[in-house]
Amino acid sequence: MANKGKNAVDFAAIKADLGSDFKPVQILDNDGNVVDSELMANFSDDQLVDFMKKIVWERALHEQTMNFSRQGRLGFYAPTYGEEASEMGTVSAFKENDFLLPAYRDLPQLIQHGATVTEGYLWSRGHVKGNQFKARALMPQIIIGAQMVETAGVALGLKKNGEDAVAFSYTGDGGTSQGDTYEGMNFAGAFQAPAVFIIQNNGFAISVPRRKQTAATTLAQKAVASGIPSIQVDGMDVLACYQVAKEAREFAVAGNGPVMIETLTYRFGAHSSAGDDPSRYRTKEEEKPWFDHDPLIRMRKYLTGKGLWDQETEDKYVEECKASFKDAIKEADNVEPEKVSDMLKNTFEVPTPDIAKQITEFEAKESK
Amino acid sequence: MTKKSYIQAITDGLDIALGEDSKTLIFGEDVGKNGGVFRTTQGLQDKYGEDRVFDTPLAESGILGLSIGLGLTGWRPIPEIQFMGFTFEAIDSVAGQMARTRFRFGGQKNLPITIRTPFGGGTHTAEMHADNLENFFTGIPGLRVVTPSNPYDAKGLVISAIENNDPVLFMENLKLYRSMKDDIPDEKYTVPLDKAKVVREGTDLTIVAYSAEVNESLKVADKLAKENVSVEVVDLRSLSPIDTDTIFASVEKTHKVVVVQEAQKMAGVGAHVASEISEHAIMSLDAPIGRVAAPNSVYPFAQAENVWIPGVDEIEAKAREILDY
Numbered sequence: 001m002a003n004k005g006k007n008a009v010d011f012a013a014i015k016a017d018l019g020s021d022f023k024p025v026q027i028l029d030n031d032g033n034v035v036d037s038e039l040m041a042n043f044s045d046d047q048l049v050d051f052m053k054k055i056v057w058e059r060a061l062h063e064q065t066m067n068f069s070r071q072g073r074l075g076f077y078a079p080t081y082g083e084e085a086s087e088m089g090t091v092s093a094f095k096e097n098d099f100l101l102p103a104y105r106d107l108p109q110l111i112q113h114g115a116t117v118t119e120g121y122l123w124s125r126g127h128v129k130g131n132q133f134k135a136r137a138l139m140p141q142i143i144i145g146a147q148m149v150e151t152a153g154v155a156l157g158l159k160k161n162g163e164d165a166v167a168f169s170y171t172g173d174g175g176t177s178q179g180d181t182y183e184g185m186n187f188a189g190a191f192q193a194p195a196v197f198i199i200q201n202n203g204f205a206i207s208v209p210r211r212k213q214t215a216a217t218t219l220a221q222k223a224v225a226s227g228i229p230s231i232q233v234d235g236m237d238v239l240a241c242y243q244v245a246k247e248a249r250e251f252a253v254a255g256n257g258p259v260m261i262e263t264l265t266y267r268f269g270a271h272s273s274a275g276d277d278p279s280r281y282r283t284k285e286e287e288k289p290w291f292d293h294d295p296l297i298r299m300r301k302y303l304t305g306k307g308l309w310d311q312e313t314e315d316k317y318v319e320e321c322k323a324s325f326k327d328a329i330k331e332a333d334n335v336e337p338e339k340v341s342d343m344l345k346n347t348f349e350v351p352t353p354d355i356a357k358q359i360t361e362f363e364a365k366e367s368k
Numbered sequence: 369m370t371k372k373s374y375i376q377a378i379t380d381g382l383d384i385a386l387g388e389d390s391k392t393l394i395f396g397e398d399v400g401k402n403g404g405v406f407r408t409t410q411g412l413q414d415k416y417g418e419d420r421v422f423d424t425p426l427a428e429s430g431i432l433g434l435s436i437g438l439g440l441t442g443w444r445p446i447p448e449i450q451f452m453g454f455t456f457e458a459i460d461s462v463a464g465q466m467a468r469t470r471f472r473f474g475g476q477k478n479l480p481i482t483i484r485t486p487f488g489g490g491t492h493t494a495e496m497h498a499d500n501l502e503n504f505f506t507g508i509p510g511l512r513v514v515t516p517s518n519p520y521d522a523k524g525l526v527i528s529a530i531e532n533n534d535p536v537l538f539m540e541n542l543k544l545y546r547s548m549k550d551d552i553p554d555e556k557y558t559v560p561l562d563k564a565k566v567v568r569e570g571t572d573l574t575i576v577a578y579s580a581e582v583n584e585s586l587k588v589a590d591k592l593a594k595e596n597v598s599v600e601v602v603d604l605r606s607l608s609p610i611d612t613d614t615i616f617a618s619v620e621k622t623h624k625v626v627v628v629q630e631a632q633k634m635a636g637v638g639a640h641v642a643s644e645i646s647e648h649a650i651m652s653l654d655a656p657i658g659r660v661a662a663p664n665s666v667y668p669f670a671q672a673e674n675v676w677i678p679g680v681d682e683i684e685a686k687a688r689e690i691l692d693y
Contacts, residue, residue, distance in 0.1 A: 099441070128474040138440070139472055146465050149430050153437015160419065161441060180460075183430035190425050346475040347510050349533045352562055352609035 019217035024264055025244050026234040030293055032301030039243055049308055051238045052299045054088040056314060058108045059296055060321035061117070062269075065124075068329055069273040074124045078105040082236075082268030085295030086200050088112065089241025090263065093249050094168055094196075099154045100137035101147040101169035105200070109170065113137055117328035122335060128346070129335050144171050145178025148197065152184045155193035155258065166252045168196040168245075174205025176219050185226040188258040195258040196248045197223070200235065202267040203290070207281035223260035235265030236293040266290035339366050372552050375545040377519035378408055378484075381526035382446065384556050386416050389444060392530060394421045396431055396448030405450060406486065406545055428454050432461035432483065436469065439479040446530060452487035452539065453496030459504075466535045467510035478533040482526070488541040488580055489630060489677045492670035498542060499667045500629070503636030505537050506608040513608040514561055515539035517582035519550040521605060524559030532561060539607075541579045548583070564611035566618060570600035573691055574618040575683065576641055577628040578604040581660075585628055588683045597691060607637050615641060616649045624690050626658035628683055633661035655693035658686045 027039045034040045043051075062081045068074050080087060083105070091109035094100070100113045107120045114135030123130030123139060131139040141147040147169045154167035175181055176199055188195040199219050203210050216222060223230035229251075233244045241263055248259040268291065270276040278287075303309035341362040344355050351359060372380060386392050394409055400423040403410030413421040424431050428449055435445040449455050455462070462483070469479045489498045505513050514529060514536060516522040522540070529536040567582060568589050575585040582603045589599035600618050604610060619625050625645060629638040642657045660678045668676040 128472075131472050132474050132476055143460055143464050146433065146460055149433020149461065150437045150440070150465065152430065153434035153439075154441055155437070156434065157438045157441025157443055160438075160443065167437070180429055180433065183425075183427045184433065186425055186427070187430045187434055342474070343471070346471045346473075348512075349470065349475075349478050352512070353611070353613070354609045 019221040022218045022220050022232045024232040024234050025240045026237050027239040027243065028237050028298055028302055030298060032298050032305060034302070040239070042243060043239060045306070045308055048239075048303060048306075051088065051092070051242065052303050052309055053317060054092065054112070055084040055238055055296050055299055056317055057321050058084040058088055060318045061108060061325060064322045064325040066273065068121070073329060074121060074273065075126050076104070077124045077273040078107075078271065079267070079269035079273065080105060080108055082266045082290070082294070083200060083202055084108075085238035086235035086241055086263040086265040089238040090198050090245040090261065092242050093245035095165070097136060097163065097165045098249070099158065099165065099167045100135065101151045101154065101167060102137065102140045103144045103147060103171050103175065104140045104142055105172065106140055106170045110135060110137055110140065117325055118331040121329050121332040125332065127335060128338055128342075144175035145180030145184070147171065148175070148178070148181045148184030149187065150184075151195050151197065152187035152191065152193055155188055155195035156191045159191070159193050164253060166194040166196055166249055168198060168249070170198045170200060172199065172205065173201040173203065173210045173213055173219060174208065175199070176222055177213055182222070182226070185223055185228055185258065185260060189226040189228050192255070192257040194252040194255070196245065196252055197258065197260040198245070199260065199262045200265055201262050202265045204267055204271070204282070206271040206276065209282070218262060220260065220262040228258050228260050230260035230262065232262045232264060235263030236295040236298060238295055238299060266293065341366055369551040370554055371549050372519050373546050374516070374519045374522050374541070374548045375406060375408055377523040377550075377552055378526050378540060379410060379412070380552075381523040382409065382412060383415070385446070385527055385530040386412060386420060388556070391442065391444045392420070392446060393438060393443055394446045394448070395424050395434070397424060397426050397450045399423060399448050404448065408484070408540070409448070428457035429461045432458045432466060435481045435483070436461065436466050436479060439481050440469075440477065444480045444530065446482045446484065449483060449485040451493075451497040452485045452501050453499045455485060455501060462505070462511065462535070462537075463508045467508045470534065471510055479535050480533045481535045482529040482532075482538055483535070484526070484538045484540060486540045486542045486545070488543055489667070489673050490543040490580070492673065493542070495667075495669060498673075500631035500662075502539065502607050503631050503634070506637055506640070508608075510535065511608065512536040512561055512606065513539065514606045515541065515579045516559075516605065517541070517544070517567075517579050517603050519548060520552050521559050521565075521603075523552055524557050525561070525605065527556060528558040528561050531558070536561065539579070543580050544583075559605070562606045562609050562611055564605055564614040565603045566600060566614065567603045568599065568601040570598035570622065572598045572622055572624065573687055574600045574602060574615075574622045574625040575628055575687065576602045576604065576615055576625060578607060578637070579630065581628045581630050581678070581683075584680050585683055587680050588687055591684060592687065599687065604637070604641075610637070610641060610644065612644045612648065615645065616652075619645055619649045620652045623652055623654040624693070625653065626660060626683070626686050626690055628660040628678065629662075630677055631662060632664050633659065634664045636661075655690045658690040660686045
């Protein structure tokens with residue numbers, strides 16, 4: 001039969017258009033120039049300096065932590081070099097009673113939210129005391145989709161409690177491929193729960209580049225199908241990250257349902273401290289433009305131009321931070337090793353009969 | 369006392385738990401307006417409202433992840449996974465997350481979650497609806513696994529599971545839902561979460577079983593009683609932990625044991641029971657430990673259940689073999 005009619009659909013046009021409506025929010029450009037003065041008007045000088053200090057703190061934390069790691073004084077650690085604006089900008093928008101569900105690259109946010117650096121180091125070493133922080137948070141998630149479904153549950157719990165609080169979680173570009181990420185966003189949307197999902201798109205899931213992770217042109221558009229508003233933000237611009245996260249929190253806490261944010265950032269270093277070598281999967285030429293986006297240099301240029309910051313202030317602050325990290329690891333060194341009897345006790349609130357017997361056995365061994 | 373089916377007993381237990389503790393929440397696929405595909409939660413949404421009894425999107429990992437988040441914010445979730453085969457979608461939520469949460473926090477936080485899920489063969493369901501998956505779940509530290517074999521235990525165990533502050537997997541036998549009725553008390557009572565029960569006393573042979581196989585084992589005990597053979601039947605009720613004390617006491621009395629399960633024979637509850645007896649009570653035995661279990665194939669399509677699921681004939685044959693040893 002001859003095909004005389006027209007096509008019902010232009011799939012090629014639809015495909016070309018997918019994700020085209022996302023425009024990253026930016027306040028400061030690479031050279032530290034203000035690109036949106038109306039948004040910049042939201043920030044006082046004190047706030048600007050505070051953000052600079054947070055970036056410097058996180059960069060110093062990274063450098064000192066990598067040193068400790070090279071000295072064999074830490075266990076698993078996921079470097080955060082390059083992601084300081086994305087991490088510090090977003091976390092600063094949340095309040096103490098908000099519930100944080102981090103992934104493994106989010107120790108700096110967990111510490112900003114109320115855990116101590118010592119606890120961070122104990123988590124890295126693999127000691128239970130690293131999880132006994134006073135922050136309202138879960139410990140960093142290893143299965144990087146699991147925290148997304150849990151975020152929906154925490155957010156629904158906060159809503160049912162009538163709390164003036166949100167759940168906020170982090171995952172990466174790789175994490176958005178996990179089924180749980182979709183389930184988490186969909187559940188939070190279905191229950192109109194106050195959740196803020198933050199996707200830190202740092203370009204790589206270990207070695208697999210973002211472009212191989214999905215055919216989607218943005219990760220932000222992955223929220224759209226769940227009925228969740230989403231936005232891309234320049235993840236090297238701490239002020240833009242903060243502003244967007246702050247507005248997301250306000251939207252969610254007001255009862256409007258969840259929000260998703262994609263921060264466009266870059267992992268300057270390796271995936272982890274355990275032998276990952278980025279030169280196996282990316283070139284210096286590829287990295288170069290991203291180093292030109294360095295969030296610390298951008299803020300330094302802007303604040304120096306305004307007379308709010310100088311190299312001497314920065315050097316002094318870095319030394320202060322590093323001294324505090326050295327104290328923190330000494331404190332971690334003094335923590336008692338874990339006992340098997342405690343691990344058994346931590347398994348159930350009331351030990352089951354088999355566990356009760358094993359507790360007795362191990363306590364006898366441990367008291368020798 | 370009221371005569372109630374196994375499923376009515378569970379509904380009764382849920383009703384009591386919802387009435388007693390305003391922090392309890394029931395949710396899952398179809399549990400709200402529809403009252404569950406088996407009507408286990410029938411009437412509960414009308415009675416307690418949509419805030420307490422509600423439908424969720426169709427995603428098992430989402431349902432159990434939701435449970436974890438609700439548990440962390442002060443709630444006592446009672447999620448339903450519509451069929452146990454669907455738990456495959458949520459293994460990480462249970463094994464990787466829920467069951468480890470208390471441990472991760474060094475004992476500072478509990479997750480009082482009761483996952484209800486129907487399982488078990490003989491009702492000719494579609495694939496993935498009837499599998500006995502306890503062999504997976506009993507290998508998860510931090511998770512209790514219980515399953516009642518009768519209406520009395522169903523009500524008492526579900527209340528105990530909900531009141532417990534740790535995650536409990538509550539397995540409901542599909543075939544027993546409406547095939548079994550008993551007079552059970554109308555008021556609240558509990559059944560301990562880690563105690564097996566001697567459901568028939570005897571002196572010549574112990575049969576250790578759980579769920580629907582308890583009833584099959586009782587039929588064998590009746591049959592052998594006519595030949596003056598006295599069979600003791602132990603209902604495990606809890607599959608993790610296993611109440612070895614009750615098993616050992618029985619074996620020390622009868623000196624012969626057959627361990628029965630509907631699940632495949634490989635790496636599971638029966639294997640664990642046999643291993644415990646071998647390790648701690650072998651000197652009491654006058655014969656090898658007998659095992660009755662399903663073959664190690666994938667769970668059968670509906671029409672082949674009758675040739676696959678071990679029942680009275682298989683239990684009786686194994687009992688006679690061990691008695692005659």
